[in-house]
Amino acid sequence: MNASPLRLGLASVVLCLAALPAGAIEIRNQADTVVELFTSQGCSRCPDADRLLAQLGAREDIVALAYHIDYWDYIGWEDTFALPANTELQKGYAESWGKNRIYTPQMVINGQSAVVGSDVAEAERAIEQAAPLLPVTLRINGPDSIVFSAPADQELSAAVVWVVPYRARAEVTIERGENSGQALPYTHIVTSRQAIGMWNPAQGAEITIPLEEVLGPNSDGAAIIVQEKNGTLPGRILGASLFIR
Template identity: 35%
Template sequence: MKIAVMKQTRQNQGLKAARQGVSAAAAVLALLLWATPLTAQPLSDMPADGSDDSIAAETPGNPLSDGFSNDLPAADHAPVISAPDYPGRTAPGVAFSERAAPAFNSFSGADGQTPAVRAMPQAAALPVVVELFTSQGCSSCPPAEAMLAMMAQDPQILALAYHVDYWDYLGWADIFARPEFTARQEAYARAAGERSIYTPQMIVAGRDTALAPGPAQMMGLIDAARYRPAMVTVQREGDGLNGAIEITPLSDLGGRVDVSMVRYLPEREVEVTAGENRGRVVTHVNIVQSVETLAAWDGTAPLRLTIRPGESASDQPPDTRHALLVQQMLMPYGLPGPILAAIRLD
């Protein structure tokens, strides 16, 4: 699916959510998940953003398009420091830059036809994003993916699975892994001041994570994200991949905000024949295929995106889904920060 996006700025420019309960099955899955060790890996020097030439972004008159870079600080000049003692297999060392941005992310430890225009109240219609970093080569990950699958059934949660490639050397190459997803996880780690990356890892709203969270703690992080004051409002004209979206700031957004298109597959089953999950049939949900930055926005005036299907729609599986992420970027290195809004397009 090729998306052409046209952006223009204009000078003119709720919080109530039903808390979702956690079933007994989720609790069992959580026990299975956290009875298995996490696996940690050193950071590598990769770009902070993935690129996908199947999306074209046209941003006429965008003063920010040429003024920002998503490049991470070079890790090859950074000292090598010891990784923390995570349970299970831990990487021997981590290349990490002393110049990395400060830890702004609050990472915590353990435990028919629609009307032409419609407003989307922040709490009622905009889901909380939960990002899982996972791998088919990680024996700890299937229970975490089962938990993510349960979250994906909640319309108030946008669950996304990013498959990383740093465990491929163990004997099984994850067919959904992309180096840019590893780079995204590394960028989150740098933004948080973390010294290693590991699987499985869940990050809520781009800002909160925890080592070995149970279901109650995960729902606590999600509820905290739901009840934070809204930073933007969203209006849509049309539906799906046809129409326009306008994002309006409610306060100072603190600098650069990226609007990115995420493509993902709803569900796939994979038979793993080698590596740590040899002999298992693993079910994946909401498998991210690509993330493409459509606009860099300064957040000082409303941003309007016009979306239409492109010519190469047949290149994507017919069940491909699309969402927009509106995410603060931590300067000067363009590291990912809080996700201010998520918008399902189909």
């Protein structure tokens, strides 16, 4: 499946694993790259991209996120993970880059560049060219919360701190549409996305994050992302970490 019919109006750092008791959460600090895949269960070319995202997400230097969109639901299968907000985020990226169309599968690398999500060579090339700009760390703060922190850096612009909870994996049997009859695996499935504060280039930021409030019952972990704004639109991602429970 190629471009959507929707038109818009509008290197490597060392991974740090926190030493935690059994049953607690695992923290992965200092990812080099955030890879966001815009995908759909109803898209015939998306399973290859979904598999690639799973492979990338197993790497310690990558935060992988699958944003299931809803604009292909009309072709016969409603994506069980789709969120309207995911489609709006993809539209926001397109508008930020001066584009007037969106498509699946699309991989966005650090909020700055996009490639066809099933193109392994292009994805690897974009990831190799990406570089972290801001060290982002998480630490345990008792049994119920973690603390996000990022230092000041006045060479960068103010940015939003986002929590993006995700479901680690699931399998869905597709009953209609282009992928009808297939039982397809999915990973890093975004379940919500919320802003929790701002990062100030002159002061940095430190934010306490209550685990149960941000995760809810359907998420296995969350990415914490520091992302500039291009006006009201999403800009480049400065840094990210994640935690897994």
